[in-house]
Amino acid sequence: MLTLLDPQDRTHFPDVSQAMREPNGLLAVGGDLSTTRLRQAYRHGIFPWYSEGDPILWWSPDPRSILVPDQVHVSRSLAKRLRRTDHRVTFDRDFAGVIRACAAPRADEVGTWLVPEMIDAYERLHAQGLAHSVEVWRDDALIGGLYGVAVGKAFFGESMFSRASDGSKIALVQLCRRLAEWGFGLIDCQMHTHHLQRMGAVEVPRRDFTDRLERFCALPGHDHSWDDEGQSR
Numbered sequence: 141m142l143t144l145l146d147p148q149d150r151t152h153f154p155d156v157s158q159a160m161r162e163p164n165g166l167l168a169v170g171g172d173l174s175t176t177r178l179r180q181a182y183r184h185g186i187f188p189w190y191s192e193g194d195p196i197l198w199w200s201p202d203p204r205s206i207l208v209p210d211q212v213h214v215s216r217s218l219a220k221r222l223r224r225t226d227h228r229v230t231f232d233r234d235f236a237g238v239i240r241a242c243a244a245p246r247a248d249e250v251g252t253w254l255v256p257e258m259i260d261a262y263e264r265l266h267a268q269g270l271a272h273s274v275e276v277w278r279d280d281a282l283i284g285g286l287y288g289v290a291v292g293k294a295f296f297g298e299s300m301f302s303r304a305s306d307g308s309k310i311a312l313v314q315l316c317r318r319l320a321e322w323g324f325g326l327i328d329c330q331m332h333t334h335h336l337q338r339m340g341a342v343e344v345p346r347r348d349f350t351d352r353l354e355r356f357c358a359l360p361g362h363d364h365s366w367d368d369e370g371q372s373r
Contacts, residue, residue, distance in 0.1 A: 145171035145198070151180050156200040156346060165201030172196070173261035175268060182289050182296050183357050185350045187330060192255040202346035205329035205336060209295075212316040213340035221306050222313060227283065229314045230275045231366035235266045238273040238285040242299035254299065262298070265289060269364040274311040283307045286315065288327075292357040295319055296328040312339060318366075325356040 143154040145168050159167040167186060171177055173196065181187060181198060190197040214222070239262055243254035265271035270291070276284035284307020286300035295315070300308040319327065328349075329341045344352075 142166065143168040145169065147171060150174050150177040153181060153184055153186055153198070156185055156350060159200045159202065159346075165199040166197060167200050168198040169195050171198070173257060175261075175264055175270070178261060178265060178289070179270065179291060182291050182294075183353065185328075185346070185353055187296065187298075188258070189253055190255075191253060199330075200346060201331060203332075203343040204346055204349040205332045205341050205343050206349060206352075207297075207316070207327040207329055207336065207339065207341040209316040209319040209324050209327060211340050212313055213338065214313055215338075218306060218309055218313070222310060226278060227310065228277050229310065230277065231318065232266070232272055233275050233367055234282065234285075235271065235273040235287060236263065237282055238275060238287050238301070239263070239299075241282060241285065241301045241303070242287065244301070262287065262289075269362075272366050274315050276307050276310045276314075278304065284309075284311050286311045290324075290361055290363075292361045293322070293324045293359040294326055294328065294353055294356040295324055297330070309339065322362065323359075325359075326352055 142160065143158065146152065147170065154168060156167060159165045173188065185204070186198050186200045188196055189199050239254065239259055243259060262271045271287060271289050273287040274285050275282055283304035284302045286297060286308060288295055288297040300311060302308040316327070329336050332343055
């Protein structure tokens, strides 16, 4: 049965084992997008996803798609592109630009789940050093990027975009390299996609995923801006 969240209690979520099978992972409805609630949600493997005009919906699908940072797969063609000098990569340099690019309409989609209140919520997380972005630039133009939330040594990927060939792939590889250096144990990819599978993402049972979160979220993280720490070319 779908749980209605108490708007005054921002720390309680039902156990993820109570999530529905159809639609896969739907766990709760309501609440708000406060920093306290969002951090608690991610720590337990729960994320918000809903359309404009709908109530806030909270999800924890089974199985869960994850990517281990030091196991990212880089194809020959992508490795060649990474060696080129016609782009540069920064971290937390333009979070607002990245999240709005992710929210822009796409040719194969109708509307966007990144509604204005979601953008506001993640910008608040970014201001507190919890949400982070990766930017790929050509000259002064954003050609790709991604953003997500870090809790301890776990990173929860939310969305990515490309305006040029391999823009989002470059961002993901550079994120993986930085997180591997920092000892992060996983990147949550949420749902399976062929794009992420080709880059090394695998599906694990939800119980396995939450067990990993208990371990990695409890480790000291990087709750501050990543700007200037993660630059690469």
